[in-house]
Amino acid sequence: MVDSNEVEWVKNQIGRMVPRSINGEELTPYCGPFSAVPRNDRKHGPRLGYIADQTSEVIATLGAAMERVGLKDGMTISFHHHFRNGDMVMNMVLQEIQKMGIRNLTLAPSSTFQCQEDMIIQCIKDGTIAHIEGGSARGEFGRLVSSGKYLDKPMKIRSHGGRVRAVEAGDIKIDVAFVGAPSADELGNLNAINGPSACGTINFAYVDVNFADHVIAITDNLVEYPNFPMSISQEKVDYVVVVDKIGDPSKIASGELRVTNSPTRLKIAKDAVKIADLLGYVIDGMNFQAGAGGISLAFNEYLHKLMKKKGITAGWAQGGTTKFLVDMLKDGTVKKLITGQAFDMVAIENMKNNPNHVDLPIGAYANIHGKGCTVNKLDVVVLGATEVDLDFNANTATMSTGIIAEPVGGHSDTAAGASLTILTVPLFRGRFPVVVKRCTTVVTPGETVDVVVTERGIAINPRRMDLLEALKHAKVPKEMRICTIEELNRMATDITGSKVEPNWGNKIVALIEYRDGTIIDVVRDVVPKYYDDAVYVDKDRE
C-alpha cells in the first residue's frame, strides 16, 4: 500500500495536494479543465487478429475461451455495466478465473453494482484481483477499498469519458474484454436490443472491443448469422460463449422509475427548471441532459411541462434514458434522444423501433481527447453531488465520512462540456451539510459548475458574470432565494453544525483522475473513529 508519507506531494490548480508519482508511474497534477494535452502521441494499439478460414467462433465453455486467448496472471480484464444490478457475467467470469487459479489480475470495469460486490471482495481477498482501474466503487466494495487493507496500488476512479481516454491512451491496457451480449451470432456480431437480457445498448463496451487484445462475448441468445443490427461487429470478437443466463431482466431495467416524493427534492427540481428558464436557457432548440435520480426525473418532468407551456422544442437530450425522456420524444418536445444507458423497459423498447433514439460510443459522448464529443454541445446539464464547496468544487465519489461510495459517472465530463451546469442538492443530508467549506474529495472542479440549487437558496458561480448579469434583469419569484455559496454554507451549518473531517489514515487508497488524465484529488484510508458502522468489517475474521 502506498504510504502518504513516502510520496512527494504537489499542489494542483484547485489547491489539492496530489502525488507526483506513485510506484514509479509519473502523475500529472490537475491544471484546469481544458489545459492538459494528451501525453502520448498515438493511440494504444491492440493485437492483430487471425481468422484464416474460421466459420464459427462459438466455444463450448468460458474456461476454454479464456485458455484460447491465453488469460494469465497479471493481466487486465474488463466488463461493461449495462446489466446493472442484474449482471451475471462478471460473477461467472471471476468464478471461472478463480477455478483456473489465475492471480493478480487488474479489474477494469466501466462500473460495478451491488450484485458483484461479494465476488469482487472474495477475489481481492484471495489474490485473484490485485488492482482496480477505473469505474467506481460503492457499497461494501467501496468500504473495502477505503479500508486500505487489501489492495497494494491505489484504485483509479475515472469518469465515463476519462475511462475511454485512458483505454485509448493505453493507460489501461485491456488484455481480455468480456462482453455480455443480449444477442450474438456465431462470429460475434452483437447487439443489445434483442433477447431475454436486452438492455438497449452495450455502448460502454465499444471502446473495450476496439482496444482490447482479446474479446470474449458471452450470450444467452445465439441467433442465426448474421445478427442485425451489428452494434459490435464480428471483426472485434475472438470467441463467443453461450451460457444459460447473462442477466436478470427484472434487475437490468428498473420497473418504473419514480419521481421523488419528497417536497424539498421536488422544490429543488422545480427551482432548477425555473432558474434555467430565468437565465435564458429554456429556449427552442436547447439540448440537455438530466439523469435518472429522483431530482433529475422531476427536473425532466417540470421541464417537459414548461416547454409545452412555452410551445418550444428541444433539439436533443442525452444520458441515461427513461420513460420520462421517451415521453418527450414521443410528443415531439424533444427531437432526438441519445442513450448512454437505458434505465427502464420503455427506453429499451423504444430503442428498438425509434430511429430518433440512438446510442453512441461513450468516447463520442464524453472523451476529451477524442475528436468531438456530445457533452460539448450540451446547453444544460443537471447533476447531483454528495458535497459542493465554496469554490463550487463537487464531490461525487466519497461520502462526507471519506468512504468511497458513489459512482462518478459522467459528472465531470458533462459539467465541463455543458454551457450551464446545475447542481441540484439538498442543503444537508441527515446530519451532514452538503454545501461545505471544502469538499472531502473533489471530482468535478468548480470552474465547470455554474449554479447550485438547494431547497433554501440558489447560488451562482461568481466566475459566471454573464449569469449574474442576466439575473439582474430577470423577475425572480419570491419563493426562489438567490444568494451566495457562502450563505448556503452558513444556512447548512446552522442546521447541522460544521462538517467533521474524516479521520484519515496515511494510506492512499484511490486517485481521482480528471477526464484528461490529470490527478485532481486523492482518497486516503479512513480509520474508524466516529463512524464505526461506515467502514468495511471483515466478517471472515470475526
Next chain:
Amino acid sequence: MKLRRSRLYVPGNNPKMIPPAGLYCSDVISLDLEDSVGPEFKVDARMLVSEALKVIDFGPCTEVTVRINPLSTPWGKWDIEQVVCEKLSGIYIPKVESVEDVIQVDEMVSRMEERKGLERGRIKLFATMETAMGIINAPEIARASKRLEGITIGGEDLTADLGGERSADGLAINTARSLILLAARAAGIQAIDTVYSDFEDEEGLRRETTMIKKMGFDGKACIHPLQIEVIHEVFNPTQEEIRYAVRVTNAIEKARKKGSGVIALGKKMVDRPIALKAERILARARAAELSIPDVEEDV
C-alpha cells in the same frame, strides 16, 4: 389586503416536516395539533410546535398559525397556553359549532397575551365549521370576535356529519360552502375552503380551486406543498384581468378629472360593480407581487 390563497397543513409531531415548511411560500402555514396528530402524540406535538415557533424562521412569505385541538378535548386549553408567543400570527379553531367556542378561545388568548407580555389583540383567529350545527350558526360565529379574520370549512368531517359522500363535484358540501361564504362576506371577513385530498391529482385540484374561486372564496387549504403553486395560479388574476382592471381604473380617473359622472370604457359603461371588481383584482395583483402593466389610454 392580506393574501390567504393557500394554507399548508404541517403535522405538528413531525420534526422533519416542520423546518422546511416555509420554503414553499404558501400564504399561510398551519402547524397542526389536531387531526394529523394521534392522541398518544398530542403532548409531543404541542412541545415541538411551541419550540419550532420560537426558533424556526419560516421565511418572509408566510403567516404562521397553529391549528389547536377543540377546547372540548383535554388538550385544547394547554395548546393555547403553550403556543401563544411573539412569532404566532394566528390560531385555527376546529369543530366550531357556536359563538361560545370562539369567545372562549378569544378570552384565553387575551389572558395569555397579557401573561406573556405580548401586544394585545395581534393574534388572529380563524374558525372552522365541520358540522351541520356549525354551518347553521356560521353567520353569528363569523361575528363572534374582533380577532376573527376568516372562517373555513372542514370537508371530510362535514361530509360525514351530513351523511353524504365526498365527490369531485362537491355535491355534499357545496351548500355549506355557499353558507360559509355568505356568512364571511356579511361579517366582512375572509372565506377559506377545505383541502383537496388527492395531492397527486393536479387537474382535480385545479378544477375544484377554480370552482371555489368563482364562488368567491379567498383561498384553499392544502395537505402537500405540491398543491400550493396550482392554487396560486388559479387565484392570481390573469394578465388580461389585470390589464382590464387597469383600463377600468384609468377610465375612472379620466372621468374624475373631467368632472364627468358617467364613466365609459370604449362603448361600455363602467358601473359600481365593475369598478369594485377592478379594485379587488389590482389589490390581489399587488399583494401577489404580480407585474402591473401600463395600459394605453382608450380613445
